[in-house]
Amino acid sequence: MKLLLDEMMDPRIADQLRQRGHDVIAVGEVNTLQGLSDLAILSAAWADERVVVTEDRRDYRRLTAAERSSGRRHPGLILTSNRRWPRGNPRTLGRLVTALDALLTSDVEVEGEHWLI
Numbered sequence: 001m002k003l004l005l006d007e008m009m010d011p012r013i014a015d016q017l018r019q020r021g022h023d024v025i026a027v028g029e030v031n032t033l034q035g036l037s038d039l040a041i042l043s044a045a046w047a048d049e050r051v052v053v054t055e056d057r058r059d060y061r062r063l064t065a066a067e068r069s070s071g072r073r074h075p076g077l078i079l080t081s082n083r084r085w086p087r088g089n090p091r092t093l094g095r096l097v098t099a100l101d102a103l104l105t106s107d108v109e110v111e112g113e114h115w116l117i
Helices: 011-019 038-047 057-069 092-104
Strands: 002-005 024-026 050-054 077-079 113-115
Touching: 002 011, 002 038, 011 024, 011 092, 038 050, 038 057, 050 057, 057 077
Parallel strands: 002 024, 002 050, 050 077, 077 113
Antiparallel strands: none
């Protein structure tokens, strides 16, 4: 499974996951993705068969529902929450890396959406 971390995710998460052998990029690392709309980021992820990791569940759920209703298949969403994974907490980065690494090395297939808890 390939991941694209949305803009609120620290790019160091992608770097640490790559060091563990995973195919992960972050919006914050790719100049052509920075500042784009959620739809443009989602389209870029899907074009590369990447699952989007985001805490922006409201917008991405709406966008994926619209895409599904038009018959388009998508690789999926991994949803997080700032309450569970607070961006201001210095331990969050390591905890997110560990949780995503566990998911990526498991047999879980993300279809539709998956909550990272």
